[in-house]
Amino acid sequence: MAQQELGQWRDLAQLREEIDQLDQQLQTLLNQRAQCAQQVAQVKTATEGEDTQFYRPEREAQVLRRIMERNTGPLSNEEMARLFREVMSACLALERPIKVAYLGPEGTFTQQAALKHFGHSAICLPMAAIDEVFREVEAGSVDYGVVPIENSTEGVISHTLDSFMDSGLQISGEVVLRIHQHLLLGENTRPDKISTIYSHASSLAQCRKWIDAHYPGVERVPMPSNAEAARKVCGEWHSAAIAGDMAAQLYGLKKHAENIEDTPDNATRFLIIGRHTTPASGEDKTSLMLSMRNQPGALYQLLEVFNRHQVDMTRIESRPSRSGAWNYVFFIDCTGHQQEPRIQTMLAELGERAAEMKVLGSYPKGVL
Numbered sequence: 001m002a003q004q005e006l007g008q009w010r011d012l013a014q015l016r017e018e019i020d021q022l023d024q025q026l027q028t029l030l031n032q033r034a035q036c037a038q039q040v041a042q043v044k045t046a047t048e049g050e051d052t053q054f055y056r057p058e059r060e061a062q063v064l065r066r067i068m069e070r071n072t073g074p075l076s077n078e079e080m081a082r083l084f085r086e087v088m089s090a091c092l093a094l095e096r097p098i099k100v101a102y103l104g105p106e107g108t109f110t111q112q113a114a115l116k117h118f119g120h121s122a123i124c125l126p127m128a129a130i131d132e133v134f135r136e137v138e139a140g141s142v143d144y145g146v147v148p149i150e151n152s153t154e155g156v157i158s159h160t161l162d163s164f165m166d167s168g169l170q171i172s173g174e175v176v177l178r179i180h181q182h183l184l185l186g187e188n189t190r191p192d193k194i195s196t197i198y199s200h201a202s203s204l205a206q207c208r209k210w211i212d213a214h215y216p217g218v219e220r221v222p223m224p225s226n227a228e229a230a231r232k233v234c235g236e237w238h239s240a241a242i243a244g245d246m247a248a249q250l251y252g253l254k255k256h257a258e259n260i261e262d263t264p265d266n267a268t269r270f271l272i273i274g275r276h277t278t279p280a281s282g283e284d285k286t287s288l289m290l291s292m293r294n295q296p297g298a299l300y301q302l303l304e305v306f307n308r309h310q311v312d313m314t315r316i317e318s319r320p321s322r323s324g325a326w327n328y329v330f331f332i333d334c335t336g337h338q339q340e341p342r343i344q345t346m347l348a349e350l351g352e353r354a355a356e357m358k359v360l361g362s363y364p365k366g367v368l
């Protein structure tokens with residue numbers, strides 16, 4: 001072996017030894033952090049009793065923001081935050097495993113969003129419908145629920161908005177998930193023999209142009225979820241599913257075409273729902289449900305309040321009200337927390353002008 005190659009092998013061995021030492025230090029520090037988490041649980045239980053809240057959304061958002069602010073690389077801010085997200089999830093599980101209901105079945109984008117927000121140490125339970133997620137949280141069977149609220153391409157998820165009308169649950173967080181859609185095939189199907197494509201109606205719409213270009217004559221069949229579509233094609237001939245990576249791995253399907261969504265920045269926003277209000281984290285949103293009196297200029301009077309108080313409205317949607325025909329309920333997201341004086345003043349004025357107002361929750365802006 002040449003002298004230069006021998007030197008390189010020695011350098012490599014030295015680097016590996018350094019990595020081993022760093023791994024040992026990391027392992028020691030991680031266990032020390034876990035011990036602190038257990039002590040926190042003991043203190044909380046002693047002072048708060050049975051109503052102890054082990055998971056604090058505002059606290060975790062603050063920690064993740066600080067991690068991203070002080071990160072120096074070469075790992076990206078988001079990658080570093082994801083690593084700490086899993087550390088925090090594992091430590092929280094030592095205090096008490098958190099139970100989370102999500103729109104199932106297994107392999108949906110909603111499950112992916114739940115894992116992104118709570119980490120893989122959370123106990124995630126699939127539900128068949130959005131209203132079932134709400135019921136499980138309301139009943140106390142789970143700590144939190146994860147439901148989709150809007151897609152950047154196809155707009156609002158009306159079932160989620162409608163569920164808030166009859167629910168007393170609070171929004172405690174949000175998570176935005178970049179959506180990549182793939183055409184998935186089972187082992188019994190050849191690409192040139194596809195006669196049916198299954199997927200959720202929203203996903204079929206997100207990939208409409210791609211399907212028109214590549215499979216214009218193929219039947220498109222809406223399914224309750226992408227994961228259900230993936231499961232269906234496992235045992236069928238001449239069919240395909242449009243779904244994401246998690247569904248492909250779960251059901252052992254082959255990606256015939258990747259990233260077939262028509263819009264490159266296609267993303268879906270999900271809400272975290274729970275039974276408790278969330279204190280301010282420093283960078284928050286507030287969501288409201290408002291019904292206005294049926295009179296001229298009602299919507300202008302509503303929007304004028306936000307403008308005068310210099311509060312940024314990030315989203316507004318309307319849904320038919322259940323109180324009567326041609327009456328509407330407005331769902332609004334704005335920046336700020338309901339504990340802030342200016343938001344309190346604005347809410348008080350909105351309450352005077354609206355026929356009905358409900359604060360759906362103040363919560364940290366999505367970090368990951």
